[in-house]
Amino acid sequence: MGKLSIRNLTKSYGDHTVVNKVNIEVEDSELLTIVGPSGCGKTTILRMVAGFIEPTGGQIYLDAQLLVDVENHVSPIVPEKRNIGMVFQSYAVWPHMNVFDNVAYPLKLRKTAKDVIRSEVMRVLKVVHLEGLEKRMAHELSGGQQQRVALARALVMKPRLLLLDEPLSNLDAALREEMRGEIKEIQRTEHITIINVTHDQIEAMTMSDKVAVVRGGVLEQFAPPYDLYETPVNTFVARFIGSANILPAAKKPGTVPDADGMMEILVAGCYPMKVPFVDSPKENGFAAVRAHHMAPCPASPFTAAIRRVLYQGHQIEYYLEKPGCEMFRLLTDVSFIQPEGREVSLGIQKAVWLDE
Numbered sequence: 001m002g003k004l005s006i007r008n009l010t011k012s013y014g015d016h017t018v019v020n021k022v023n024i025e026v027e028d029s030e031l032l033t034i035v036g037p038s039g040c041g042k043t044t045i046l047r048m049v050a051g052f053i054e055p056t057g058g059q060i061y062l063d064a065q066l067l068v069d070v071e072n073h074v075s076p077i078v079p080e081k082r083n084i085g086m087v088f089q090s091y092a093v094w095p096h097m098n099v100f101d102n103v104a105y106p107l108k109l110r111k112t113a114k115d116v117i118r119s120e121v122m123r124v125l126k127v128v129h130l131e132g133l134e135k136r137m138a139h140e141l142s143g144g145q146q147q148r149v150a151l152a153r154a155l156v157m158k159p160r161l162l163l164l165d166e167p168l169s170n171l172d173a174a175l176r177e178e179m180r181g182e183i184k185e186i187q188r189t190e191h192i193t194i195i196n197v198t199h200d201q202i203e204a205m206t207m208s209d210k211v212a213v214v215r216g217g218v219l220e221q222f223a224p225p226y227d228l229y230e231t232p233v234n235t236f237v238a239r240f241i242g243s244a245n246i247l248p249a250a251k252k253p254g255t256v257p258d259a260d261g262m263m264e265i266l267v268a269g270c271y272p273m274k275v276p277f278v279d280s281p282k283e284n285g286f287a288a289v290r291a292h293h294m295a296p297c298p299a300s301p302f303t304a305a306i307r308r309v310l311y312q313g314h315q316i317e318y319y320l321e322k323p324g325c326e327m328f329r330l331l332t333d334v335s336f337i338q339p340e341g342r343e344v345s346l347g348i349q350k351a352v353w354l355d356e
Contacts, residue, residue: 002026002028002029002062002063002159002160002161002192002193003025003026003027003028003061003062003063003193004024004025004026004032004049004060004061004062004161004193004195005024005025005026005059005060005061005062006022006023006024006025006045006049006058006059006060007023007058007059007060007061008021008022008023008057008058008059009021009022009023009024009045009048009055009057009058009059009060010022010055010056010057010058010070011041011044011048011053011055011056011217012056017056017217018041018044018217019041019044019045019048019055019217020041020216020217020218021057021058022041022045022058022212022214022217022218022219023219023222024212024219024222026193026195026210027193028191028193029187029191029192029193030193030194030209030210031183031184031187031193031194031195031196031207031208031209031210032194032195032196032208032209032210032211032212033195033196033197033198033203033204033207033208033210033211033212034046034195034196034197034198034211034212034214035197035198035199035200035201035204035211035212035213035214035240035241036199036213036214036215036240037199037215037240038199040214040215040216040217041214041216041217042197042199042214043165043166043197044217045197045214046086046163046165046195046197047165048060048068049067049084049161049163049195050079050082050084050086050163051067051076051077051078051079051082051084052079054068054076055068055070056070057070057071058070058071059071062082062084062160062161063160065077067082082161083157083158083159083160083161084159084160084161084162084163085154085155085157085159085161085162085163086154086162086163086164086165087147087150087151087154087162087163087164087165087167088150088165088167089165089166089167089169089170090170092150093138093141093146093149093150093153094138095137095138095139096137096138097137097138098134098135098136098137098138099125099130099133099134099135099136099137099138099141099149100121100125100134100135102138102149102153103121103124103125103134103149103152103153103156104117104121104156105153106153106156106157107120107121107156107157120156121134121152121156122134124152124155124156125152127152127155127186127189127190128148128149128151128152128155128182128186129148129182130145130148130149130152133145143170143171143172143175144171144175144178144179147167147168147171147175147179148182150167151167151182151183151186155186155190155192159192160193161192161193161194161195162192162193162194162195163194163195163197164183164194164195164196164197165197166197166198166199167179167183167196168180168198168200168203169198169199169200176200176203180203180206180207183196183207184207196208201240201241201242201243204225204241205225205228205229205241205242206225208224208225209224210222210223210224210225211223211224211225211228211241213228213236213237213240213241215236215240220233220234220236220237221233221234221237225241228241229241229242230352231276231352232244232288232352232354233354234354234355234356235286235288235354235356238288238352238354242290243291243329244288244289244290244291245288245289245290245291245294245328245329246286246287246288246326246328246354247267247268247286247287247289247325247328247351248267248268248269248284248286248287248324248325249265249266249267249268249284249285249286249287249351249353250265250266250269250283250284250285251263251264251265251266251283251285251353252264252283253283255277256277257277258274258277260274261276261277262274262275262276262277263275263276263277263278263353265287265351265353267287267289267302267348267351268302268322268324268325269324270301270302271300271301271302271348273348273351275287275351275352275353276352276353278352278353278355280353280355282355285353285354285355285356286353286354286355286356287348287351287352287353287354288351288352288354289328289348289350289351290350291317291328291329291330291331292331293348293349293350293351294328294330294331294346294347294348294349295330295332295346295347295349296332296336296344296345296346296347297345297346297347298345299345300345300346300347301345302322302345302346302347302348303322303343303344303345303346304320304321304322304325304328304343304344304346305320305321305322305341305342305343305344306318306319306320306338306339306340306341306342306343306344307319307320307321307327307340308340309338309339309340311334313334314333314334315331315332315333315334316331316332316333316334316336316337317329317330317331318330318331318332318338318344320344320346330346
């Protein structure tokens with residue numbers, strides 16, 4: 001079991017609040033990714049769950065066990081008694097030990113019987129695809145192999161919860177992609193609950209059952225990846241998850257949904273279109289538009305000037321400017337090739353209304 005409940009979790013240093021009343025529920029065997037820009041508080045949340053940082057307020061439950069309850073002055077469970085595994089950004093693999101001894105170390109601290117240690121270590125080495133390398137010294141391993149050693153060392157304790165603190169940030173692009181698949185496979189085969197912290201939106205979207213987007217210590221949105229991408233709650237989430245274009249938009253007062261649950265808005269002062277209805281009193285807001293939801297459309301009144309062209313082989317990325325709008329992006333296939341400085345007309349295939 002490994003159901004995690006975080007309730008009103010807060011951490012302050014003097015007058016500076018780095019985590020502000022965060023609420024998160026993670027079901028057993030789910031993979032949650034906490035994502036956000038550097039300094040947003042995501043690693044602080046992870047370390048409070050692990051027990052390395054004491055919260056200023058809130059409660060943390062792991063299954064039925066109360067780990068932390070600040071308001072009721074309950075003494076927190078010490079880290080070594082939480083049965084939580086953690087993999088750090090630096091891996092913390094001991095270079096003077098071989099792979100077997102690195103992985104076996106937590107079991108030796110528990111004074112586990114030697115035959116059990118060998119059996120469990122060999123089991124987890126197979127899980128992380130390091131069988132046959134148990135005698136290899138840690139300093140002889142590649143970055144990806146060291147990452148697997150760190151994972152194996154955390155898994156060998158059979159933790160209820162596995163915490164990953166930006167574990168892929170030191171790997172190259174190919175290894176990151178490979179390890180994302182490995183971690184998902186470990187989640188599936190070991191039936192383990194995982195909380196992963198990263199600033200990489202692709203990692204968050206491809207690995208996670210749920211994603212928590214944090215900014216300035218505040219939980220902006222907590223939802224499955226699809227919901228975050230399709231229905232962001234504000235412009236910050238729209239930009240951070242999927243790099244949406246944010247364009248000014250307006251709607252008539254008293255707008256109501258039509259038979260299809262849509263409403264009409266005017267984007268950038270010139271482009272009328274329908275978007276999913278949002279019950280909001282605001283007449284002026286924003287349209288969040290993904291770069292691939294825009295397309296060349298000669299008859300459109302929505303025009304913009306190309307300021308940058310990035311050829312990517314299978315597609316072309318254009319950066320465009322329009323008075324009254326921030327610079328935005330267009331992704332097209334290579335059949336649409338235009339030079340910098342050219343003015344183009346664009347259609348918008350899909351967008352969502354945002355108040356802020």
